[in-house]
Amino acid sequence: MTTFEEQTTVHVFRDDALGEHDAVGLAEAIRRGEVSAAEAARAAAARVRDADALLHAVQTHVDAPAPAPAAGGAFAGVPTFVKDNTDYAGLPTGHGSAAFTPRAARRHAPFTRQFLSTGVTVLGKTRLPEFGFSPTTEYEGAEPVRNPWHTGHSAGGSSGGSAALVAAGAVPFAHANDGGGSIRIPAACCGLVGLKPTRGRVVPNAQGRQLPLDIVSDGIVSRTVRDSAAFLAAAEAHWRNPKLPPVGPPAEGPSGRRLRIGLLLDSPGGVTTDGPTREAVTATATVLEGLGHTVQPVELAMDPRFTEDFLTYWGLLSFLLGVTGRTLGSDFDRHRMDGLSRGLRETYTAKWRTTPGVVRRLRRTRVAYAAAFRGLDLVLSPVLAHTTPPLGHLSPAVPYETLLERILAYVAFTPVNNVVGTPSLSLPAPTATPDGLPVGVMFSARPGHERTLLDVAFALEADRPFRRPTDVPPLRP
Template identity: 40%
Template sequence: MRGPDAVATAAAVRDGETDAHAVTEQAIARIEKDNPRLNAVVHTRFEAALAEVAAGLPDGPLRGVPLLVKDLGTDVAGLPATGGSRLFAGATARHDSELVARCRRAGAVVLGTTNTPELGLNASTEPALFGPTRNPWDTDRSPGGSSGGSAAAVAAGMVPVAHASDGGGSIRIPAAACGLFGLKPSRGRVSPAPRPTTLSGLVSGHHVLTTTVRDSALLLDVLAGPLPGDAYAAPAPAAPFAELARRTPGRLRIGLLTALPAGPDVHPDCERATRAAALLCERLGHDVTETSARYRPDDVGRTSGVLMGADLVAQIDAGLDRLGRPLADDDIEPFTRVLYEAYRALPAADVSRALRRAQEIGWETGAAFDRFDVLLSPTLAQPTPLLGTLDTADPESIYRHASVCSAFTSVYNVTGMPAMSVPFGHDSRGLPLGVQFAAPLGGEGVLLALAAQLEGEAPWGTPPAP
């Protein structure tokens, strides 16, 4: 069962209703109780966290809030930094990433790291290194990916908030699968420092998974802002995101998408939830108009694949250089090897063409915002799959199923636009569904305000007790 959200936890610590030591011990107890069933947390630092609490935490907006960090692309000093891959199983982070450092300076208590598919390459969290993470709503089902460990931990109530990242839907897909709120910020909103990821960073971004909109807004205030020297930065918000989330969104023009050109079939449950969300938006005074997309999911996938694939090759080669040896048969999973071999042979001109195409897709998608303030669609075209459906030992299966998972989400990675998954209803099995809203670059404030409005009208629930 979920406990108080991060905002309420920090307020209780600040007001003396509880203390950070008690909150930390309670979170540790929940992890120790539920993690054997869910396999969401892969590395812990409980003793170090308790020692930090005893030494005194910074008096910031997250003081005393327990936090988990995704084990991919973001380092926690002293913990393994595996990316879910056997190739990096021996790597240990020497320093905190900037994101983790900002959370610590805000008073958060970092308890450990969460499971992720190998190098974030799967829409389900089932790495060979650590084994599958299970969805708290149904442990036979996937929690989504690649932030599935973080999603399962938050949905189960281990912690109120957990770090996540999104290169094709990896915040929004697990949010939809686990009944959470998941916002992918604008390109450049959160610094990736100290990991240089210019190519993959064009499509990938960092934030958190939460149970409430106000937590997401608060964390974005903590995390947002470029470091001097960052390759790009999002437009500065008009006010703190926590304040923007409390404002009325006004009367929005919302474009409704329920199908894509040459896209996958949309399950009736997913379409039904999206249309129900559209009706609620109309009742709230917004103007909703059906529209069509100008992009094809396969084109978006190819473009994104080149940008992330080039970085994948560099990442694996750097790991091999540190080890001083060639790639061994069991270093990486079969699907990862297929991608590595394909993109290692990629001509440089193809990377340039992908960058050009990404800009064209941005303009094509952006044209919709001449007519609309926000676009609404399903987050997922199909309900949450069973574990084992996205099997990295079968690359063809991964290609087929992963493209269905990311059909509605990946375009906003390629364009850099913010997008969020909002819990909305359940499928015929009683599992949560999510609907996606997207806005132009820099539009997180509008999305947060709309999400808070929807949260007030149609609050989302918690998983049933095991």
């Protein structure tokens, strides 16, 4: 087995039942009888074992994975993982926390049922930072999840375990969810496609629907645009929100429609984008103009209190977990939550009286968002204000005030879509960092306009196919 010291880029693509397939391609091969679901599961399990020895992306393995009962689903037999903040019957849900001993879930979460309706074979659960609060999947007392492009860097968060496995080639796609950027951030760090759907596009998240403002959406991280498009269509076949325009049949390529796209380089909160990230966004804008789209600068005139308000709301979530944690495990101890969770809780405790005003102002963000979209179809921006940091930079072991300052200088673009409930998509940029790490660019749309996001994504992918971390020999058992 290759050791971490010998290799800093990890991938497990090989000549096996999975081959070079994405999820759509693998499902087609299974339907044609070229490979069986059991063969695909065994090949994925072997890839996961090899990748996880270096990436530490898996929380729980399923001993005897079985295909979902939806034998005719769009992804029948495709192996995948569920993120470990979502119940899967028979497996513990640990939420990335050392504050309690998780117990086996008695039933599937509503989204798990929707996920399984697509026909996937679940191989286990992926790791996340404690309760999904952090934009990196790191811990105070455990191995971090490592980035397959460079194992000394963050895989992002909070869906970092899922992103690491997909980018490394262990599975074609994996479950992810997003309460402030947790689909788009790891997609950006790992060079993947990460679509956060419109609020209500998929079944409500079990945690988010209990909040005064539901900021959580479920979805996947994938290596190809067609996988993300096909997943959204397959999920809608299980349940469709009648208040949103239907996604319809899965899109398979760009429509050729010319779009009007706003360009936002620095965050509405005043955070300046670093050089490589700015270059990635402007390079994407140049490609779009070459494809016939119109790109023009845009402003998003946010309430100047937005960042502080979102931080207070973030703290509310940690506070609520501290109060209700015993529903997760009888031994739950809020004092064992990590430094980020404790700091957020303490921040909220000092400001709890401001909650009604915070929620009211956050809800009004939709007005500024709608105003920015007048005359536009999409807005192009960075996913993150600077490139993927090395492990340790955002660790929960960093003193809270320093850590918070670093997070706010990093996660400066994604939360707006969670607050407003609008769809947003992270894509790999045509440029990379000087040391070869991916940089993500983000497209945002009006509510219900996922098809427009996918349209531009197909066009960019066709023009410049996305890179993969395959520039070193694959790992071997």
